[in-house]
Amino acid sequence: MKKKQTINAHELHELQQRIADYEDVSAYKKLFFYFFLPLKSFSYSILKSKEAAEEAVSDIFIEIWAKRKQLLEIEDLKMYLYISVRNASLRRLQQTQKTSMLSLDDLAVEFASADPNAETFLITNELAHKIDLAIESLPQQCKIIFKLAKQDNLKYKEIAQLLNISVKTIDNQLSTALKKIATILNTSVKRPSSN
């Protein structure tokens, strides 16, 4: 089965080192490829504009290159990127809407579709679509937490830090999301025992 694209702390640190010590463009490009889409999607949920989100993330990556020599001073580059994007997006929001508060109910969370080429044993395309619909119907706060946990592979405390909420809230909201998906599955999947 096709694996999720994730980067572990060790690989990330290696990229960081190559960029800082060798100004290695291919490492920089790799970093961009890993994080551009999730960061853009996160920024979009705040800004609700694709162009503005792309520009905000591109700006952050420009900063990264501009201070590449000091890049190793950043301890947690992944969280640094997410928090920079959050702050930059909120600053932009302030310019247009005079608000810089992150209101979790006012987000526009886009849940990226599952890779149609992924090999699955149980989940058919039809079922995947039903699950997508179930996720679509979740409240925005629940949806962003679910998205950051599943698609961005963020830890509870990382999500908590990013969204300014408690770990307990994340625990509850994720459980709610899974329960909803389970309900959909229970009504859609035929049990092998029931004839």
Place this chain on the structure above:
Amino acid sequence: MNRDRIWTLMSRKLSGEATQAELSELDDLVKRYPDADIPVKFIHEFWAIPTESDEEFLEATFHLHSDRLKEKGFDLEINKFETGSLNLDMPVERRRSKKKLFWFSSAVVLTAAIVVFNLLSASKKTYSQEKVAQSEVSTKNGSRTKIQLPDGTSVWLNSSSKLVYDNTNFGSNIREVSLTGEAYFDVVKNPNKPFVIHTAKMDIKVLGTAFNVKCYPGEKTTETSLIRGSVEVTLKDRQEKIIMKPNEKLILNNDDIKPIKQLVAKSKQAVIDKVNPIIELSHLTIFPKDSTIVETGWVENRLIFSDERLDEIAKKMERWYGVSITIDNERLKKELLTGSFEKETIYQALNALQLTTAFTYKVDKDVITISK
């Protein structure tokens, strides 16, 4: 104990937050509530499904991002070459492929090409602003280069070749380029935007694939060699379409207008013996010594020929070394030779060929004359 706790524990498990005690608690709960078993299995699988990654979008976005960086005074292209040599000491870079080595060894040629490329695309400013201008990349005899198109597609351009595309419209609906000479394309897949290569005699339409096109003006044939994927070739003179499969090679006779006849050559012999068929679908030629594909050897900086006529080889060498070669003996022209050259000079190459076929050569500036 609450049944809903299954979902709390599942969330923790999937996010990598669960403790050992919580994992066994989850197992126990699923045993106690068997109807949760199926959703638990499905959710496990669902969680592991990756989201759709969009390589072309990323390539294109990185391209735009590089332009924005350049506006701020950071030119990534400069660093690309500086770090190229530095990286040789790094363990990560040691596993570099031959192709990449070619990239660095031809850095000088490449820099020149990129300058042209960038001058022509310099009007790109922001994400929304229109790009204007026609981009043209060309190589002289004796030089080769590699370029990357805005969609991320890689093009290796062989000697004495030219690639032209319209910067304004490239990639809006269809990705179109025009080619004279020889090029190897590694096309980034995008089913919504077909990639079309126009040559004098045929158009080649692809979705995402790697292949070689050879269409030098003045040569007898136009050739397409497919490495992977599939392409659709339209022959301009007759509006005929041919779908090619991997490892096939299509040879079109440039100056013939005889009735349509498609031949499938089973062996190389057929290629040589047939009286110039109009179209031939044959197979790629494998160089016996190291199984390299002869048609694309030049991409890895190798000049390869396998059982080819000396006059055909001379043409290849002219372009490769940037010299002019004449053969003043008719029988010699038809001699079939096999060889592979990488770092050899033209003289070393000629001396090596002399070992298998008896001939002499004399050199007068850039003109080499081969005689019996």
